[in-house]
Amino acid sequence: MEQLIANIEKHLHSICFHPSRHVGSPGVAAAADYIEETFRKYGYTDVQQEKFDTTGWRFGHMIFVDLDNGCIPVPGALACFFSQSTNVEGVPLWLTEKDLKNLDNIDVKGKLCVVEFFSDGADIRGRNGIAEDLDKLGAAGAVFISDAAYHTTCAPSSKIQRSPYLKQLGTAVVSETGAMYLANHKKNRYRLIIDADTFPHKSSNVIATRPGTGTKRAIFGAHHDAAPFGQAASDNASGVACVLELARLLKDQLPEWTFEFASFDAEEYCIGSNPVGSDSFVKSHPERKWEFFMNFDSVGMHFGTDVVHIGLPEKLPEIDSIYEKRPFKNAGDDRSFNCIGVPVLWFNTHAKFQDFHTPLDSIETLDMEKIAICIKEAVRLTGKIC
Ligand SMILES: [Zn+2]
Known part of the structure; x- marks a missing residue:
């Protein structure tokens, strides 16, 4: 033992x-x-490393700060898996569940959006679809909320949204603590900077045989x-x-x-x-x-x-x-x-x-x-x- x-x-x-x-x-x-x-x-x-095609993700750094409150970082924030680079500043546009069904009629171009929608922990594809739609419509950034029913209140899941198909959208996630901060400072201007990109990649399964x-x-x-x-x-x-x-x-x-x-x-x-x-x-x-x-x-x-x-x-x-x-x-x-x-x-x-x-x-x-x-x-x- x-x-x-x-x-x-x-x-x-x-x-x-x-x-x-x-x-x-x-x-x-x-x-x-x-x-x-x-x-x-x-x-x-x-022993073999068997290769297959994937999309890889490079992550450099991320900054998400409240410009109207001494540039303090939004608590419990991370870049999402497969986010692209972004550099956007402004008062966030909050998108409700109803807005998300009507996105074509909302001007999201160049904007920093907060997705005010606690989707189920298993609904990864739903959040990917939202990110892909916002990407197509030219939004600059999307902030998702990591639900503490599935994750912790203080640390978000970077995998809450993970579409490898985004072209230009920067995506971030906040924990419940971060979401409460944003909700309590809704009129403030924020800046979101993400340095990241995706690339074609070969991943490896490692197999040993007896x-x-x-x-x-x-x-x-x-x-x-x-x-x-x-x-x-x-x-x-x-x-x-x-x-x-x-x-x-x-x-x-x-x-x-x-x-x-x-x-x-x-x-x-x-x-x-x-x-x-x-x-x-x-x-x-x-x-x-x-x-x-x-x-x-x-x-x-x-x-x-x-x-x-x-x-x-x-x-x-x-x-x-x-x-x-x-x-x-x-x-x-x-x-x-x-x-x-x-x-x-x-x-x-x-x-x-x-x-x-x-x-x-x-x-x-x-x-x-x-x-x-x-x-x-x-x-x-x-x-x-x-
Ligand atoms: Zn896992």
């Missing part, structure tokens, strides 16, 4: 070292290299990319640490089985028609028939309930886990495998504090022992299923 915890800590510190692991960032490339290096160190010779003597095949996976800004320790350096340690522990077990250990990029992206991340991986290998996929995404947080979400349980033997069993989630890399009829077990912690996709998701939020127990449970269940 001590060795396992020491290894987990090393993986977390190595993966979380860079300030951001969003698609196209130096941090996500460094994480992929560390994962490849660790597989090799653990004795794997068949060939088996028989025909059966299973895969263990996690994603190493992250929402921009912060360590993204729980989402999802924690899952990658699980996959790396499973590769070590299962290396000489169940020799008839072919085991693949996968770390996917671009799970946080999931927009657009091109297959990316695990979806690209599955579509690139139509000949492979996996008996099951074990997914590790957001595990080991303090103040949370550990669960296992099971997809297509009828294709698996009865699962007798130490964790509460929950239905299929259809929310991440599990989707790509479920689509082709592969049963999925997703190990996940349902956390009380919704710090995911915010800069507060740091190593301090993780309980190393819980992650170690998750790895041991995955090894035990693999023995039962195989």
Whole structure:
């Protein structure tokens, strides 16, 4: 147990070292290299970085200040994932839900808009659509509100809006604290400066294979990319640490089985028609028939309930886990495998504090022992299923 915890800590510190692991960032490339290096160190010779097309995001800096209140920064503000550059100043135009349905008749050109609309946490596509409309109509900036029912009151989610198709719109997000500030100083003039852009990019899935003597095949996976800004320790350096340690522990077990250990990029992206991340991986290998996929995404947080979400349980033997069993989630890399009829077990912690996709998701939020127990449970269940 001590060795396992020491290894987990090393993986977390190595993966979380860079300030951001969003698609196209130096941090996500460094994480992929560390994962490849660790597989090799653990004795794997068949290790590939499989490339696929994405849109990368470069972020330089952001300034969002109240010009009529001593240029103080608006609290809890971040640039959104895939924002373009902007430099706009003025009294913000507040757009209500009703305005958003009638955008063609509102003059937004060159303006800084505040989207006064608490859309549901799952309604990412809705907010992307709003940003894309404002982009087409020539708005200069759009400020979204990160709902504390889904995120924290003090730190917003940079992923609340994430369209890689914006041409010129700068997009930012504020936490509830920031939204309250803007609402209480509605007549003030603000300045929003964002230095960022998008570019065509090749992302990498990192795959290590332990060939088996028989025909059966299973895969263990996690994603190493992250929402921009912060360590993204729980989402999802924690899952990658699980996959790396499973590769070590299962290396000489169940020799008839072919085991693949996968770390996917671009799970946080999931927009657009091109297959990316695990979806690209599955579509690139139509000949492979996996008996099951074990997914590790957001595990080991303090103040949370550990669960296992099971997809297509009828294709698996009865699962007798130490964790509460929950239905299929259809929310991440599990989707790509479920689509082709592969049963999925997703190990996940349902956390009380919704710090995911915010800069507060740091190593301090993780309980190393819980992650170690998750790895041991995955090894035990693999023995039962195989
Ligand atoms: Zn995520």
